[in-house]
Structures are given as C-alpha cells and as structure tokens.
Amino acid sequence: MAETIKNFVNIVVKNDDKILLINRQHDAFSGWIQPGGKVEFPESFREAAVRELKEETGLTARKLQLKGISGYTNPDKRERHVYYDFLCTDFEGQLLVDAPEGEPRWFQISELDHLDMQADIRERLPLYWEEGSFERIHYWDEERQVIARTVEYRF
DSSP states (O other): OOOEEEEEEEEEEEETTEEEEEEEOSGGGOEEEOSEEEOOTTOOHHHHHHHHHHHHHSOEEEEEEEEEEEEEEETTTTEEEEEEEEEEEEEESOOOSSOTTSEEEEEEGGGGGGSOOOHHHHHHHHHHHSSSOEEEEEEEETTTTEEEEEEEEEO
C-alpha cells in the first residue's frame, strides 16, 4: 500500500519579544494558533507560507527561515501530515480587521502559557526562536485514537 503525504506550512511571525497568533474558532484546531495551512500543488513550501500568511493576517513576509519539520504519522493508515515550520522576522503590511481564519493578535512571549491553545503548539513554539532547527513528529495510535509517542530532534 502506498504512503499518503499531506503537506502544510506553519508560520511564526516574531517581532522582538512578541509573536502573532490567530484566534481560530472552528474545526479541531480551535484556540490560539500560528498562521498556516495546506500547501497547494504545485506551489513551493515557501510560496505556501507567504500565501497563507497574507491570506490569514494581511502581512507579507519579506524574510522566512525554515526552522523545522513537524507533524503526525499514522502507521496504520500509512499517512503523514508534514508541517514545514517557518519563522518570519521581517514583514510588511497591516493586520486584517476581519480575518477569515480568526482574529490575528500580537502576544508577548511571556503570555503564551496563559493562552487557550493546543498543548502541541504551546510546546513547539519555543523551538522557533531557539538556535538551530528541529524535527518533532507525533506517531498516532489508530486503535486507541491517541498519540502513542513523540520523537523530537534538535540540530
């Protein structure tokens, strides 16, 4: 059976000691999250990151750094969701007032522990501003419907 791979991008926009998050309130990814979404064939991962950032926040990335790769692997279904994790520290534009994915808002990094967000996002965010790059993959247990284990590497 062939493996299925679905590609996504995440973009953390950092401005000094603040980061930009979106208050997403629909589907399984509700709460404060970083901008991002599906990579549309045949665009590159960088092109997808620039597009998603613009669509969801109104900002245009002038500089992106690929910080890591994260995602979920379901061995039973031979399926991977691969997230290309970008850091953006140089951008232009104004935040959207009526953003399609939810309100974009700047937060102090020190505030992140008090925000309503998924545990995986909370744990992954600091990896964006650490030196080097990372890989963080969750392995899904289809029978129990839980993450069976997580593998994390820093380079």
